[in-house]
Amino acid sequence: MTTSTSEIARPEFLEIELDQQPAPERRRIKRKTINTIIWFVVLAALTAIVLYPLIWLFVATFKPSSEFGQNPGLIPDNPTIDNYFKVLEGIAGVPLWRFFANSTFIAVMAVIGTLFSSALAAYAFARVQFKGVGILFAAMIGTLLLPFHVVIIPQYIMFQKLDMVDTYWPLILPKFLATEAFFVFLIVQFIRNIPRDMDEAARIDGAGHWRTFFSIILPLIKPALITSAIFTFIWTWNDFLGPLLYVNSPEQYPLPVALRLYNDQTSTSDYGATVAVSFLALLPILIFFIVFQRFLVDGVATQGLKG
């Protein structure tokens, strides 16, 4: 048998037959090296394909508008940073920084709200014994699977009756009410893994639930809170449907809706500006991702968060 190493579920195309017949041991090592090289080349090629759209976007921001549709190559013939200058002026009389400020404000408020409400709810589900906890927990899990489109129409009507359309309330208020069940669940799982001895010691020392929550549990669930915070920030930053429904005045637009403005007005003429804004809008998230990738990817791996 030639496959005596313990690689797992090796795809068939990695099976390479060698012509020479060296000693079995040497042959195995040589095979392993060749397999590793092939493995690396295949993955590197795949990475290049997967990341190509982002590379294309970055390079395209340096193309003058006239080159779009003329120069099919990746590299611009006359690289320029004019797109960025043009874009800074903004659109529809609103400067670009304003859209960034709006997006940042909404995302930061969403993070605060989600952390506050999700941590409280998670503690109740994980540590407090009260009537009805089972059915409520089942309801919370149920909302994970519910297509949210079934609530957007009544919610819109409600916020309209409350005169909150064209304010940020409909975007921020739900976050303070733990509507994103994923984070409640994530923190519940985290709290369940904390040994109960800690709270019991606190209980014996006379601490109530609030004291236990603030002094013992909160410091221990920091990793879960960080993961929730990063995901909330990114999802809110990317959210398009929410602001599309609720924010009507251009000066209040967060980036995704503002981007649509560029996309609509400049679909033929000023493509360079559209591309530059698209890239700038992604930049904070990409930086976030590069800095926090371990938190994000491990958070997904352990809890099964959606993308």
Next chain:
Amino acid sequence: MSTTLTKAIVTADQEKRPRLLGRRGPDTPTRPGLRVRNRRETATGYTFLLPWMIGFLGLTLGPMIYSLYLAFTRYNLFTEPRWIGLDNFVRMFTEDPQYIQSVQITLVYVLVGTPIKLAAALGVAMLLNYRDRGSTFFRSSFYAPSLIGASVSVAIVWRAMFSTDGPVDNTLSFFGLDIGGWVGNVALVLPMMILLAVWQFGAPMVIFLAGLKQVPRELYEAAEVDGAGPIRKFRSVTFPMLSSVIFFNLLLELINAFQVFASAYIISNGSGGPAGMTNFYTVYLYKRGFADLQMGYAAAMAWVLVIVVAIIAAILFKTQKSWVHYAGDNR
């Protein structure tokens, strides 16, 4: 492990009370002081839960019930809802070809896109699992699209990539396949959207990879001793050991795929074109509800979606007995 969520969902589904009470188990009021403490525990519990309860009742359960009512009415936001019985549903399935087309393309998108996406995720996860060193970089690179894939920026990029004389068109022309742009092409715009979904294979891949790392190596060694080839090893070891993770990914990805909105909306400039080929269910729902202000009709559409998703989830849960194995389960 992500199986914890699957299990939680399964438990909730079977309406079994999840084990929340830890080692102590449910309190039995034997001592007189305990009853008072129980009542206080309940009060404290609901205080902690207050924000979530308000959100659940006011933003989820209440709206769900209200939209169920609206589904049987005609409502345009300005006059009172008028009860019309089943008219919305009848109209949907008999008099609205746009709706039927929207259902068709959404089903194609979900039922073709999701298996391809999961197959890609599993394939790449197995490839990454082949070696430990160096795979962290690849893992992160493959995950990045999942994080940004639903954003407006990516939709704009995607449209540019697949437009006439864009990078994809040029590459294919180079290989002699001169099919032009995909964006305006009735036959190619849906495959393009599916490719955008497949591009985001990173999130399920990361979950698969975590599952693969937990498969004991001895199982593969035992299979090899028995003379199993790669295909047999996949069928008899990898797939059963990973089935709970596959189940979880399948459930979540199917449900998510039904809800694709921003990318289709941006790519078609809100029109759902060309020829309605990007008029996905949620895009059409948005147009009916918020552009035409037919809120009753849109609510009826939303409820059909909920029922379809519930049926798919029920089928998955029903069939899981025959192919999903949980650790410590001797089926």
